[in-house]
Amino acid sequence: MDKVKELKSIEEWNQLKKESQSKSDIVIFKYSPYCSISAFAEENFNSWISSLNDRDDLKIIKVNVVSERPVSQQIAKDLKVVHESPQLIWVDANLGIKWNATHYNITESALKDKIKLE
Numbered sequence: 001m002d003k004v005k006e007l008k009s010i011e012e013w014n015q016l017k018k019e020s021q022s023k024s025d026i027v028i029f030k031y032s033p034y035c036s037i038s039a040f041a042e043e044n045f046n047s048w049i050s051s052l053n054d055r056d057d058l059k060i061i062k063v064n065v066v067s068e069r070p071v072s073q074q075i076a077k078d079l080k081v082v083h084e085s086p087q088l089i090w091v092d093a094n095l096g097i098k099w100n101a102t103h104y105n106i107t108e109s110a111l112k113d114k115i116k117l118e
Contacts, residue, residue: 003049004060010074016059017078022093026059027115028075029106030087032066041086041106048111090115 007013020026029045031038049060065072065085076083079091081100088106090099099114 003052004062007061007063007071008068010071013071013074013078016061017095020059020093024057024059024093025098026061026091026095028061028063028087028089028091030063030065030072030075030083030085030089032085033064034066035085037103038086041088041103044106044108044111045088047108048115051108051112 005016007016016026029042031042052058063072063075065083072083072085075089079089079095079097081087081089081097084102086103086106088099088101088111089097091097101110101114
């Protein structure tokens with residue numbers, strides 16, 4: 001199982017929501033490939049991912065906010081959060097927000113502390 005899926009369309013987002021419903025949490029990482037703060041957050045995000053074991057009860061996705069702007073905006077709308085970049089949103093299987101962080105708050109230690117999986 002691949003640990004991270006890049007979302008490229010609103011249809012993929014809708015399918016992910018359907019597949020995850022009542023089964024798995026979703027961790028969404030939104031980033032800009034042109035932003036140094038995003039690069040910092042992505043490095044921390046990737047380090048956190050490398051420390052995870054494969055899990056069927058957790059979906060991890062990335063969204064490039066530049067090339068996939070409509071997807072990023074749809075996620076913000078569906079989850080009722082303000083769009084930011086970089087941004088990490090952890091939602092439960094029913095799309096309830098468990099944690100939302102932006103910019104320099106996206107660190108490996110914060111991810112390990114906040115996203116505790118059993």
